[in-house]
Amino acid sequence: MSAREEILRRVRDATTDVTTSAGATPREPLTGSGAVGADGLTQFVETVEDYRADVVRVGPDGVAVAITAALRERGCGSVVVPEGLEPTWVDAVAEVAEVRRESQTRTHADLDATDGVVTAAALGIAVTGTIVLDHRADQGRRALTLVPDTHVCVVRADQVVQDVPDAVARLRPDAGDARPLTWISGPSATSDIELQRVEGVHGPRNLVVLLVEG
Amino acid sequence: MSTQARGGPVQQTSSTFIGMPAFPEAAREALDNTQQRKNLRHATHTIRDKRAAVVDELPEWEALRVAGADAKDEALTHLADYLEQLEESLVAQGATVHWARDAVEANRIALEIARAKEVDEVVKVKSMATQEIELNEALEEAGVHAWETDLAELIVQLGHDRPSHILVPAIHRNRNEIREIFLREMAKVGRPAPDDLTQDPARLAEAARLHLREKFLRARVGISGANFAIADTGTLVVVESEGNGRMCLTLPETLISVVGIEKVLPTWDDLAPMMQLLPRSSTGERMNPYTTMWTGAHDGDGPQDVHVILLDNGRSHVLADTVGREALRCIRCSACLNVCPVYERTGGHAYGSVYPGPIGAVLNPQLRGTSSAVDQSLPYASSLCGACFDACPVRINIPELLVELRGRVTEEGHAAESAAMKAAAWVLSDPKRLAGAQRASSLVGRVVGDRTIRSLPGLGAWTSARDVPTPPTESFRQWWARERGDDR
Numbered sequence: 001m002s003a004r005e006e007i008l009r010r011v012r013d014a015t016t017d018v019t020t021s022a023g024a025t026p027r028e029p030l031t032g033s034g035a036v037g038a039d040g041l042t043q044f045v046e047t048v049e050d051y052r053a054d055v056v057r058v059g060p061d062g063v064a065v066a067i068t069a070a071l072r073e074r075g076c077g078s079v080v081v082p083e084g085l086e087p088t089w090v091d092a093v094a095e096v097a098e099v100r101r102e103s104q105t106r107t108h109a110d111l112d113a114t115d116g117v118v119t120a121a122a123l124g125i126a127v128t129g130t131i132v133l134d135h136r137a138d139q140g141r142r143a144l145t146l147v148p149d150t151h152v153c154v155v156r157a158d159q160v161v162q163d164v165p166d167a168v169a170r171l172r173p174d175a176g177d178a179r180p181l182t183w184i185s186g187p188s189a190t191s192d193i194e195l196q197r198v199e200g201v202h203g204p205r206n207l208v209v210l211l212v213e214g
Numbered sequence: 215m216s217t218q219a220r221g222g223p224v225q226q227t228s229s230t231f232i233g234m235p236a237f238p239e240a241a242r243e244a245l246d247n248t249q250q251r252k253n254l255r256h257a258t259h260t261i262r263d264k265r266a267a268v269v270d271e272l273p274e275w276e277a278l279r280v281a282g283a284d285a286k287d288e289a290l291t292h293l294a295d296y297l298e299q300l301e302e303s304l305v306a307q308g309a310t311v312h313w314a315r316d317a318v319e320a321n322r323i324a325l326e327i328a329r330a331k332e333v334d335e336v337v338k339v340k341s342m343a344t345q346e347i348e349l350n351e352a353l354e355e356a357g358v359h360a361w362e363t364d365l366a367e368l369i370v371q372l373g374h375d376r377p378s379h380i381l382v383p384a385i386h387r388n389r390n391e392i393r394e395i396f397l398r399e400m401a402k403v404g405r406p407a408p409d410d411l412t413q414d415p416a417r418l419a420e421a422a423r424l425h426l427r428e429k430f431l432r433a434r435v436g437i438s439g440a441n442f443a444i445a446d447t448g449t450l451v452v453v454e455s456e457g458n459g460r461m462c463l464t465l466p467e468t469l470i471s472v473v474g475i476e477k478v479l480p481t482w483d484d485l486a487p488m489m490q491l492l493p494r495s496s497t498g499e500r501m502n503p504y505t506t507m508w509t510g511a512h513d514g515d516g517p518q519d520v521h522v523i524l525l526d527n528g529r530s531h532v533l534a535d536t537v538g539r540e541a542l543r544c545i546r547c548s549a550c551l552n553v554c555p556v557y558e559r560t561g562g563h564a565y566g567s568v569y570p571g572p573i574g575a576v577l578n579p580q581l582r583g584t585s586s587a588v589d590q591s592l593p594y595a596s597s598l599c600g601a602c603f604d605a606c607p608v609r610i611n612i613p614e615l616l617v618e619l620r621g622r623v624t625e626e627g628h629a630a631e632s633a634a635m636k637a638a639a640w641v642l643s644d645p646k647r648l649a650g651a652q653r654a655s656s657l658v659g660r661v662v663g664d665r666t667i668r669s670l671p672g673l674g675a676w677t678s679a680r681d682v683p684t685p686p687t688e689s690f691r692q693w694w695a696r697e698r699g700d701d702r
Binding site: 002003004006007008010011012013014015016017018020021022023025027028029030047050051108109112125127128129130135141142143146163164165168169172173176178179180181182183184185186187188189190191192193194195196198200201202203204 | 220221222253256257260261281284285288290291292293294295296297298306307312313314315319363364365366369382383384385388389392415416418419422423426427430431447448449455456457458460461463464465475480482483485486489490493497499500501502503504505506507508509510512514515516524526530531533534536539
């Protein structure tokens with residue numbers, strides 16, 4: 001008997017006392033609400049800052065300037081940009097740093113030699129201060145936001161939802177085209193040495209969230 | 215607990231824990247380690263206070279616990295159906311699914327994949343399942359080095375040590391010990407620690423970052439576990455803080471994930487309660503810094519050769535027990551460890567397993583059976599105070615399960631305990647004997663005075679792990695007779 005058959009047989013034998021069929025027991029359905037209001041945005045800013053990430057609230061016209069300022073403040077001399085990043089944002093990067101296109105950073109070593117990355121986001125969660133990337137063209141493949149030390153992430157106000165269930169409802173993978181997801185709540189952190197929080201072990205040590213309102 | 219013949223066989227315990235002393239003996243040694251007790255007290259109290267604060271933020275916490283328990287129960291009671299669905303979803307998304315009856319089989323499958331890729335090293339995300347099957351050791355024996363990349367696991371691995379806590383496995387080590395381990399061991403296996411390394415946690419973390427980045431960037435095979443495996447979408451979920459998980463799940467060409475069959479969740483929607491329950495219970499944060507969700511292989515992004523090993527290793531045996539199966543709901547958050555007065559004093563090593571604390575005390579004797587001294591002793595490694603049940607995000611009634619397990623090991627002949635219970639029953643069954651025993655006890659109290667009694671003849675096993683309170687110089691009945699005798 002194959003391992004598959006044997007394990008399934010063991011499991012079926014172990015549950016012969018069960019009289020219901022799978023999915024027959026009713027459970028609370030998940031319903032997601034829409035984007036949050038002003039209070040929700042304020043909560044989002046507070047919870048993101050609680051993780052010692054930096055948050056900047058800007059209008060639509062202020063994004064480019066904020067990107068330039070964030071990269072300059074953190075001394076980023078080279079910045080990788082996803083293929084689908086908004087062109088005016090790429091121009092903003094070019095004002096302070098060498099722009100490296102996603103397709104030009106083929107190897108891990110290329111990324112390791114890059115100081116920062118600028119991306120959009122899929123959504124934000126107000127209650128937990130989380131941003132979620134689904135790695136579409138304006139966010140780039142997963143390695144981009146992982147290896148460089150500074151991540152500047154632009155989140156639109158209409159992408160911020162109230163809580164985890166709202167996010168889960170919005171992020172359900174499409175059948176046949178399931179995207180990888182990265183949930184980010186603050187910069188990389190550890191508390192493994194005497195429970196002292198240290199930012200930046202393996203992931204980006206600096207996280208800047210630009211919240212675009214209006 | 216009903217002992218059914220059905221279900222799978224118990225786990226084959228590895229040689230590491232054969233010969234492990236029973237809990238009372240191991241605990242006695244641990245109690246003498248004052249540094250560890252200090253570290254543990256600080257750690258458990260800090261994490262539990264943080265947890266309590268973020269749990270209090272959610273008025274619907276009890277409803278979330280019920281939803282979490284319901285999701286796991288639905289998965290466990292129809293596990294065969296959901297495993298088949300998970301396999302189908304994973305294969306449809308381009309993953310390869312393997313099934314492993316036990317540790318040996320899982321290790322063999324992982325080794326075969328590594329060999330096919332012609333690598334002599336792999337990078338690993340911290341994973342309870344791979345620790346349970348001792349995958350690192352199996353790979354090492356075959357000439358494949360498995361590098362742990364979680365900071366705490368790195369400390370444990372470089373220190374040739376064993377983890378002592380599910381969440382913070384190196385909590386028994388202080389910063390000076392960690393510095394010495396890094397200076398001594400890093401150079402042997404890769405980039406050395408800087409010569410001017412200090413005890414500053416930020417400097418120690420930096421040394422680990424540099425040491426491991428070299429390994430991440432060249433790694434071609436990554437190995438992980440999974441916190442959740444979602445049947446209807448085929449999505450695997452890894453929850454972490456440092457980014458080492460993202461590195462292992464993103465940079466290598468090949469990814470091998472070892473997933474216990476109890477990790478299945480029926481639907482995508484079940485993530486809603488779980489992603490609220492797990493971070494808050496585990497690290498006391500509203501959300502952990504990083505969560506990665508991947509569904510098979512995604513073209514041009516991350517590992518293109520994705521393997522999932524579905525592991526039984528005693529789980530189907532636990533599932534066959536209609537009472538004990540609720541222990542399989544466990545999502546490895548470690549909240550029960552941090553509230554347990556016994557764990558706080560003994561630490562994790564005394565439990566003789568990768569699953570320490572209250573959940574280890576119920577899970578290990580069920581996974582491994584109760585034939586060894588350590589597994590017979592574990593159901594007694596608890597004060598039954600109930601704090602672990604209150605803390606458990608999926609409402610596992612650990613105290614109730616411990617009582618059931620005590621009954622079982624006593625029936626099977628846990629000698630000292632049944633002798634003590636029989637003696638107590640004999641004394642308590644007759645008022646004259648009780649009065650006699652009390653007179654004898656009060657005599658001992660007058661003789662011993664304020665000194666602590668550390669062992670009593672005839673109650674050896676019992677008192678080897680418990681300090682018997684010094685008997686009072688008179689019994690309550692004697693005191694009553696003296697003080698209030700006239701009022702009767």
